Amino acid sequence: MEKRKLIIVGSGPAAYTAAIYAARANLNPLVYEGFFSGTAGGQLMTTTDVENYPGFPEGIMGPDLMIRFRAQAVRFHTTVLTEDVTAVDLSSHPFKVTANKTSAEADALIIATGATAKRLDIEGAGDGEFWQKGVSACAVCDGAAPLFRNKPLFVIGGGDSACEEAIFLTKFGSKVFLVHRRDKLRASKIMAERAMNHPKVEILWDSVVTKVEGSDVVGSVTIQNVHTKSEEKREAGGLFFATGFIPNVGFLNGQLELESNNYIKVTPGTTNTSVEGVFAAGDVQDHEWRQAVTAAGSGCMAALSAERWLSAQGLIE
Numbered sequence: 001m002e003k004r005k006l007i008i009v010g011s012g013p014a015a016y017t018a019a020i021y022a023a024r025a026n027l028n029p030l031v032y033e034g035f036f037s038g039t040a041g042g043q044l045m046t047t048t049d050v051e052n053y054p055g056f057p058e059g060i061m062g063p064d065l066m067i068r069f070r071a072q073a074v075r076f077h078t079t080v081l082t083e084d085v086t087a088v089d090l091s092s093h094p095f096k097v098t099a100n101k102t103s104a105e106a107d108a109l110i111i112a113t114g115a116t117a118k119r120l121d122i123e124g125a126g127d128g129e130f131w132q133k134g135v136s137a138c139a140v141c142d143g144a145a146p147l148f149r150n151k152p153l154f155v156i157g158g159g160d161s162a163c164e165e166a167i168f169l170t171k172f173g174s175k176v177f178l179v180h181r182r183d184k185l186r187a188s189k190i191m192a193e194r195a196m197n198h199p200k201v202e203i204l205w206d207s208v209v210t211k212v213e214g215s216d217v218v219g220s221v222t223i224q225n226v227h228t229k230s231e232e233k234r235e236a237g238g239l240f241f242a243t244g245f246i247p248n249v250g251f252l253n254g255q256l257e258l259e260s261n262n263y264i265k266v267t268p269g270t271t272n273t274s275v276e277g278v279f280a281a282g283d284v285q286d287h288e289w290r291q292a293v294t295a296a297g298s299g300c301m302a303a304l305s306a307e308r309w310l311s312a313q314g315l316i317e
Protein backbone atom coordinates (compact mmCIF):
# COMPACT_ATOMS: atom_id res chain seq x y z
CA MET A 1 0.00 0.00 0.00
CA GLU A 2 1.32 3.44 -0.89
CA LYS A 3 2.51 5.49 2.07
CA ARG A 4 2.56 9.31 2.13
CA LYS A 5 3.63 11.87 4.70
CA LEU A 6 0.38 13.75 4.08
CA ILE A 7 -2.96 12.95 2.51
CA ILE A 8 -5.53 15.68 1.91
CA VAL A 9 -9.17 14.75 1.42
CA GLY A 10 -11.28 17.27 -0.50
CA SER A 11 -10.86 19.69 -3.37
CA GLY A 12 -12.14 23.15 -2.52
CA PRO A 13 -10.09 26.23 -1.63
CA ALA A 14 -9.08 24.65 1.70
CA ALA A 15 -7.75 21.40 0.22
CA TYR A 16 -5.82 23.00 -2.63
CA THR A 17 -4.34 25.73 -0.43
CA ALA A 18 -3.21 23.02 2.00
CA ALA A 19 -1.73 21.13 -0.97
CA ILE A 20 0.15 24.20 -2.26
CA TYR A 21 1.74 24.81 1.15
CA ALA A 22 2.46 21.13 1.81
CA ALA A 23 3.92 20.51 -1.64
CA ARG A 24 6.20 23.55 -1.37
CA ALA A 25 7.35 22.18 2.01
CA ASN A 26 8.34 18.91 0.28
CA LEU A 27 5.61 16.86 2.01
CA ASN A 28 4.73 15.22 -1.32
CA PRO A 29 0.97 15.42 -0.64
CA LEU A 30 -1.68 13.19 -2.16
CA VAL A 31 -5.07 14.82 -2.69
CA TYR A 32 -8.25 12.79 -3.06
CA GLU A 33 -10.37 15.37 -4.89
CA GLY A 34 -13.62 13.40 -4.98
CA PHE A 35 -15.73 12.10 -7.82
CA PHE A 36 -19.32 11.43 -6.82
CA SER A 37 -19.07 13.26 -3.48
CA GLY A 38 -19.90 16.75 -4.70
CA THR A 39 -18.21 18.44 -7.64
CA ALA A 40 -14.44 18.08 -7.65
CA GLY A 41 -13.26 21.64 -7.10
CA GLY A 42 -15.89 22.28 -4.46
CA GLN A 43 -18.81 24.62 -4.05
CA LEU A 44 -17.37 27.36 -6.27
CA MET A 45 -17.75 25.02 -9.24
CA THR A 46 -21.50 25.61 -8.92
CA THR A 47 -21.39 29.38 -9.10
CA THR A 48 -20.69 32.08 -11.66
CA ASP A 49 -18.95 35.34 -10.67
CA VAL A 50 -16.81 35.39 -7.56
CA GLU A 51 -16.27 39.05 -6.78
CA ASN A 52 -14.89 38.92 -3.25
CA TYR A 53 -11.85 36.68 -3.62
CA PRO A 54 -8.84 39.00 -3.29
CA GLY A 55 -6.51 39.35 -6.26
CA PHE A 56 -9.20 39.40 -8.92
CA PRO A 57 -10.37 43.03 -9.15
CA GLU A 58 -12.61 42.28 -12.14
CA GLY A 59 -14.01 39.15 -10.47
CA ILE A 60 -13.51 35.59 -11.69
CA MET A 61 -15.86 32.73 -12.55
CA GLY A 62 -15.99 30.15 -9.74
CA PRO A 63 -14.84 27.19 -11.90
CA ASP A 64 -11.97 29.29 -13.38
CA LEU A 65 -10.79 30.15 -9.89
CA MET A 66 -10.82 26.50 -8.84
CA ILE A 67 -8.95 25.41 -11.99
CA ARG A 68 -6.24 27.88 -10.94
CA PHE A 69 -6.16 26.57 -7.36
CA ARG A 70 -5.71 23.03 -8.67
CA ALA A 71 -3.09 24.00 -11.26
CA GLN A 72 -1.05 25.79 -8.58
CA ALA A 73 -1.11 22.68 -6.37
CA VAL A 74 -0.13 20.44 -9.29
CA ARG A 75 2.68 22.83 -10.30
CA PHE A 76 4.43 21.94 -7.04
CA HIS A 77 3.97 18.19 -7.69
CA THR A 78 0.85 17.46 -5.69
CA THR A 79 -0.62 14.10 -6.75
CA VAL A 80 -4.35 14.42 -7.36
CA LEU A 81 -6.61 11.37 -7.54
CA THR A 82 -10.18 11.84 -8.77
CA GLU A 83 -11.68 9.44 -6.25
CA ASP A 84 -13.91 9.65 -3.21
CA VAL A 85 -12.52 8.64 0.12
CA THR A 86 -15.03 6.11 1.38
CA ALA A 87 -13.43 5.23 4.73
CA VAL A 88 -10.55 6.13 7.01
CA ASP A 89 -9.00 4.22 9.90
CA LEU A 90 -7.71 6.63 12.50
CA SER A 91 -7.37 4.01 15.25
CA SER A 92 -3.72 3.31 14.51
CA HIS A 93 -0.79 5.15 12.98
CA PRO A 94 -0.05 5.57 10.08
CA PHE A 95 -3.68 6.39 9.25
CA LYS A 96 -5.38 4.34 6.54
CA VAL A 97 -7.39 5.94 3.77
CA THR A 98 -9.66 3.91 1.50
CA ALA A 99 -10.97 5.40 -1.73
CA ASN A 100 -13.01 4.09 -4.69
CA LYS A 101 -10.10 2.35 -6.42
CA THR A 102 -7.02 2.90 -4.28
CA SER A 103 -6.01 2.93 -0.64
CA ALA A 104 -3.04 4.57 1.01
CA GLU A 105 -1.43 5.25 4.37
CA ALA A 106 -0.54 8.67 5.73
CA ASP A 107 1.45 10.01 8.64
CA ALA A 108 -0.79 13.08 8.74
CA LEU A 109 -4.21 13.77 7.33
CA ILE A 110 -6.07 16.95 6.39
CA ILE A 111 -9.83 16.71 6.03
CA ALA A 112 -11.17 19.48 3.77
CA THR A 113 -14.33 17.90 2.38
CA GLY A 114 -16.46 21.03 2.75
CA ALA A 115 -20.18 21.21 3.20
CA THR A 116 -23.14 20.88 0.90
CA ALA A 117 -25.76 23.63 0.81
CA LYS A 118 -29.25 22.25 1.32
CA ARG A 119 -31.26 23.09 -1.77
CA LEU A 120 -35.02 22.76 -1.71
CA ASP A 121 -36.85 20.92 -4.43
CA ILE A 122 -38.99 23.78 -5.70
CA GLU A 123 -40.43 23.93 -9.21
CA GLY A 124 -38.29 26.34 -11.24
CA ALA A 125 -35.42 26.53 -8.73
CA GLY A 126 -33.29 23.65 -10.01
CA ASP A 127 -30.29 23.30 -12.32
CA GLY A 128 -31.24 24.30 -15.86
CA GLU A 129 -34.11 26.36 -14.41
CA PHE A 130 -33.47 29.49 -12.31
CA TRP A 131 -30.64 28.12 -10.12
CA GLN A 132 -27.87 30.74 -10.36
CA LYS A 133 -30.23 32.93 -12.38
CA GLY A 134 -31.69 34.59 -9.33
CA VAL A 135 -31.87 31.50 -7.11
CA SER A 136 -28.88 31.18 -4.79
CA ALA A 137 -27.74 29.44 -1.63
CA CYS A 138 -25.39 32.20 -0.53
CA ALA A 139 -26.65 35.75 0.09
CA VAL A 140 -23.25 37.01 1.24
CA CYS A 141 -21.64 35.69 -1.97
CA ASP A 142 -24.27 36.66 -4.51
CA GLY A 143 -26.40 39.38 -2.90
CA ALA A 144 -24.46 42.34 -4.31
CA ALA A 145 -24.99 41.25 -7.93
CA PRO A 146 -26.81 43.88 -10.07
CA LEU A 147 -29.54 41.33 -10.72
CA PHE A 148 -30.87 41.77 -7.18
CA ARG A 149 -30.71 45.59 -6.93
CA ASN A 150 -33.93 47.34 -5.89
CA LYS A 151 -36.05 44.22 -6.38
CA PRO A 152 -38.16 42.31 -3.84
CA LEU A 153 -36.00 39.45 -2.55
CA PHE A 154 -37.12 36.26 -0.79
CA VAL A 155 -35.15 34.26 1.76
CA ILE A 156 -36.30 30.80 2.86
CA GLY A 157 -35.45 29.74 6.41
CA GLY A 158 -36.03 30.56 10.04
CA GLY A 159 -32.67 30.22 11.79
CA ASP A 160 -29.87 32.65 12.56
CA SER A 161 -28.40 32.40 9.04
CA ALA A 162 -31.77 33.15 7.46
CA CYS A 163 -32.22 36.27 9.62
CA GLU A 164 -28.65 37.39 8.97
CA GLU A 165 -28.99 36.84 5.23
CA ALA A 166 -32.33 38.67 5.11
CA ILE A 167 -30.83 41.68 6.91
CA PHE A 168 -27.75 41.58 4.67
CA LEU A 169 -29.94 41.62 1.57
CA THR A 170 -31.77 44.79 2.70
CA LYS A 171 -28.68 46.67 1.43
CA PHE A 172 -29.57 45.65 -2.11
CA GLY A 173 -33.23 44.70 -2.44
CA SER A 174 -36.24 47.04 -2.33
CA LYS A 175 -37.71 44.76 0.34
CA VAL A 176 -36.78 41.37 1.78
CA PHE A 177 -39.37 38.72 2.59
CA LEU A 178 -38.34 35.97 4.99
CA VAL A 179 -40.44 32.92 4.15
CA HIS A 180 -40.82 30.61 7.13
CA ARG A 181 -42.99 27.53 7.29
CA ARG A 182 -43.76 27.92 11.01
CA ASP A 183 -45.25 30.70 13.15
CA LYS A 184 -42.06 31.26 15.16
CA LEU A 185 -38.42 31.69 14.10
CA ARG A 186 -35.80 29.17 15.23
CA ALA A 187 -33.18 31.94 15.35
CA SER A 188 -31.68 33.24 18.59
CA LYS A 189 -33.79 35.94 20.27
CA ILE A 190 -31.42 38.74 19.26
CA MET A 191 -31.27 37.74 15.58
CA ALA A 192 -35.02 37.13 15.40
CA GLU A 193 -35.73 40.56 16.91
CA ARG A 194 -33.31 42.25 14.52
CA ALA A 195 -35.05 40.69 11.54
CA MET A 196 -38.57 41.32 12.84
CA ASN A 197 -37.80 44.96 13.69
CA HIS A 198 -36.01 45.77 10.46
CA PRO A 199 -38.12 48.20 8.39
CA LYS A 200 -37.21 46.45 5.11
CA VAL A 201 -37.81 42.87 6.31
CA GLU A 202 -41.26 41.29 6.30
CA ILE A 203 -41.77 37.77 7.59
CA LEU A 204 -44.22 35.57 5.75
CA TRP A 205 -45.25 33.15 8.52
CA ASP A 206 -46.58 29.62 7.92
CA SER A 207 -45.49 29.90 4.31
CA VAL A 208 -43.48 28.01 1.72
CA VAL A 209 -42.34 28.82 -1.81
CA THR A 210 -43.89 26.43 -4.31
CA LYS A 211 -42.81 27.84 -7.68
CA VAL A 212 -40.23 30.12 -9.25
CA GLU A 213 -40.97 31.74 -12.60
CA GLY A 214 -39.41 34.34 -14.86
CA SER A 215 -37.98 34.91 -18.32
CA ASP A 216 -34.14 34.99 -18.34
CA VAL A 217 -33.91 35.44 -14.58
CA VAL A 218 -36.28 35.08 -11.63
CA GLY A 219 -39.35 37.30 -12.00
CA SER A 220 -41.80 35.90 -9.46
CA VAL A 221 -42.29 33.34 -6.72
CA THR A 222 -45.48 31.62 -5.62
CA ILE A 223 -46.03 31.59 -1.87
CA GLN A 224 -48.33 29.01 -0.29
CA ASN A 225 -49.85 29.20 3.18
CA VAL A 226 -49.15 25.78 4.76
CA HIS A 227 -52.51 25.72 6.60
CA THR A 228 -55.01 27.12 4.12
CA LYS A 229 -53.00 26.00 1.02
CA SER A 230 -53.95 29.32 -0.59
CA GLU A 231 -51.34 30.56 -3.07
CA GLU A 232 -50.19 34.01 -4.09
CA LYS A 233 -47.80 34.91 -6.89
CA ARG A 234 -45.46 37.75 -5.97
CA GLU A 235 -42.95 39.76 -7.98
CA ALA A 236 -39.41 38.67 -7.06
CA GLY A 237 -35.88 39.53 -8.13
CA GLY A 238 -34.25 36.71 -6.22
CA LEU A 239 -34.73 33.69 -4.00
CA PHE A 240 -32.14 32.65 -1.42
CA PHE A 241 -32.06 29.30 0.37
CA ALA A 242 -30.91 29.78 3.96
CA THR A 243 -31.92 26.33 5.10
CA GLY A 244 -28.50 25.19 6.25
CA PHE A 245 -25.53 23.12 5.12
CA ILE A 246 -24.58 19.49 5.59
CA PRO A 247 -20.88 19.03 6.42
CA ASN A 248 -19.37 16.15 4.40
CA VAL A 249 -18.25 13.88 7.24
CA GLY A 250 -19.98 10.54 6.51
CA PHE A 251 -16.77 8.72 5.55
CA LEU A 252 -15.23 9.50 8.97
CA ASN A 253 -17.67 7.07 10.54
CA GLY A 254 -17.62 8.80 13.93
CA GLN A 255 -13.84 8.66 14.38
CA LEU A 256 -13.43 12.41 14.86
CA GLU A 257 -15.30 14.39 17.48
CA LEU A 258 -18.03 16.51 15.87
CA GLU A 259 -19.96 19.56 17.04
CA SER A 260 -23.65 19.06 17.81
CA ASN A 261 -24.41 20.30 14.25
CA ASN A 262 -22.08 17.63 12.76
CA TYR A 263 -19.24 19.99 11.82
CA ILE A 264 -15.78 18.67 12.75
CA LYS A 265 -14.76 19.96 16.16
CA VAL A 266 -11.41 21.77 16.17
CA THR A 267 -9.57 23.43 19.02
CA PRO A 268 -10.60 27.09 18.63
CA GLY A 269 -8.09 29.13 16.61
CA THR A 270 -6.44 25.96 15.22
CA THR A 271 -7.20 23.18 12.75
CA ASN A 272 -6.45 20.45 15.33
CA THR A 273 -9.12 17.77 15.58
CA SER A 274 -9.73 15.27 18.37
CA VAL A 275 -7.13 12.89 16.83
CA GLU A 276 -3.48 13.98 16.87
CA GLY A 277 -2.07 14.24 13.37
CA VAL A 278 -5.50 14.78 11.79
CA PHE A 279 -6.36 18.36 10.85
CA ALA A 280 -9.59 19.85 9.49
CA ALA A 281 -9.85 22.89 7.23
CA GLY A 282 -12.54 24.84 5.39
CA ASP A 283 -16.29 24.59 5.62
CA VAL A 284 -16.25 21.07 7.07
CA GLN A 285 -15.19 22.68 10.36
CA ASP A 286 -16.64 26.19 9.86
CA HIS A 287 -20.33 26.85 10.20
CA GLU A 288 -19.85 30.57 10.71
CA TRP A 289 -17.78 32.26 7.97
CA ARG A 290 -18.14 29.79 5.05
CA GLN A 291 -16.20 31.79 2.46
CA ALA A 292 -13.56 30.78 -0.07
CA VAL A 293 -10.97 33.05 1.49
CA THR A 294 -11.56 31.73 5.02
CA ALA A 295 -11.45 28.14 3.70
CA ALA A 296 -8.15 28.88 1.95
CA GLY A 297 -6.79 30.51 5.11
CA SER A 298 -7.59 27.49 7.23
CA GLY A 299 -6.12 25.20 4.54
CA CYS A 300 -2.86 27.09 4.95
CA MET A 301 -3.10 26.70 8.75
CA ALA A 302 -3.73 22.96 8.42
CA ALA A 303 -0.71 22.41 6.15
CA LEU A 304 1.62 24.38 8.41
CA SER A 305 0.25 22.59 11.48
CA ALA A 306 0.69 19.19 9.79
CA GLU A 307 4.27 20.07 8.90
CA ARG A 308 5.04 21.17 12.48
CA TRP A 309 3.39 18.07 13.91
CA LEU A 310 5.28 15.72 11.55
CA SER A 311 8.49 17.47 12.49
CA ALA A 312 7.75 17.27 16.25
CA GLN A 313 7.11 13.51 15.86
CA GLY A 314 10.41 13.08 14.03
CA LEU A 315 8.53 11.92 10.92
CA ILE A 316 10.20 14.54 8.73
CA GLU A 317 13.55 16.26 9.08
Ligand SMILES: Cc1cc2nc3c(=O)[nH]c(=O)nc-3n(C[C@H](O)[C@H](O)[C@H](O)COP(=O)(O)OP(=O)(O)OC[C@H]3O[C@@H](n4cnc5c(N)ncnc54)[C@H](O)[C@@H]3O)c2cc1C
Binding pocket: 009, 010, 011, 012, 013, 014, 015, 032, 033, 034, 035, 037, 038, 039, 040, 041, 042, 043, 044, 046, 047, 049, 050, 051, 052, 053, 083, 084, 085, 086, 112, 113, 114, 115, 116, 117, 136, 137, 138, 141, 142, 248, 251, 281, 282, 283, 284, 290, 291, 292, 293, 295, 296
Ligand atom coordinates in the same frame (compact mmCIF):
# COMPACT_ATOMS: atom_id res chain seq x y z
C1 LIG B 1 -23.61 28.84 -4.86
C2 LIG B 1 -22.46 29.25 -4.00
C3 LIG B 1 -21.79 30.43 -4.28
C4 LIG B 1 -20.70 30.82 -3.49
N1 LIG B 1 -20.07 31.98 -3.80
C5 LIG B 1 -19.02 32.38 -3.05
C6 LIG B 1 -18.34 33.61 -3.34
O1 LIG B 1 -18.69 34.34 -4.26
N2 LIG B 1 -17.27 33.94 -2.55
C7 LIG B 1 -16.87 33.17 -1.49
O2 LIG B 1 -15.89 33.50 -0.83
N3 LIG B 1 -17.51 32.01 -1.19
C8 LIG B 1 -18.57 31.62 -1.93
N4 LIG B 1 -19.25 30.47 -1.61
C9 LIG B 1 -18.79 29.70 -0.44
C10 LIG B 1 -17.53 28.91 -0.82
O3 LIG B 1 -17.78 28.21 -2.03
C11 LIG B 1 -17.16 27.94 0.29
O4 LIG B 1 -16.98 28.64 1.49
C12 LIG B 1 -15.85 27.22 -0.05
O5 LIG B 1 -15.93 26.60 -1.31
C13 LIG B 1 -15.53 26.17 1.00
O6 LIG B 1 -14.37 25.56 0.59
P1 LIG B 1 -13.89 24.16 1.16
O7 LIG B 1 -12.47 24.07 0.74
O8 LIG B 1 -14.19 24.03 2.59
O9 LIG B 1 -14.67 23.01 0.42
P2 LIG B 1 -15.81 22.89 -0.68
O10 LIG B 1 -15.76 24.01 -1.65
O11 LIG B 1 -17.08 22.62 0.03
O12 LIG B 1 -15.32 21.58 -1.46
C14 LIG B 1 -15.12 20.36 -0.86
C15 LIG B 1 -15.04 19.31 -1.94
O13 LIG B 1 -14.40 18.15 -1.40
C16 LIG B 1 -14.79 17.03 -2.15
N5 LIG B 1 -15.16 15.93 -1.25
C17 LIG B 1 -16.21 15.86 -0.39
N6 LIG B 1 -16.23 14.64 0.20
C18 LIG B 1 -15.18 13.95 -0.29
C19 LIG B 1 -14.67 12.63 -0.07
N7 LIG B 1 -15.27 11.77 0.77
N8 LIG B 1 -13.58 12.23 -0.76
C20 LIG B 1 -12.94 13.09 -1.62
N9 LIG B 1 -13.39 14.35 -1.86
C21 LIG B 1 -14.48 14.76 -1.21
C22 LIG B 1 -16.00 17.40 -2.98
O14 LIG B 1 -15.62 17.50 -4.34
C23 LIG B 1 -16.39 18.76 -2.43
O15 LIG B 1 -16.98 19.54 -3.41
C24 LIG B 1 -20.31 30.03 -2.39
C25 LIG B 1 -20.98 28.84 -2.10
C26 LIG B 1 -22.05 28.44 -2.89
C27 LIG B 1 -22.76 27.15 -2.59
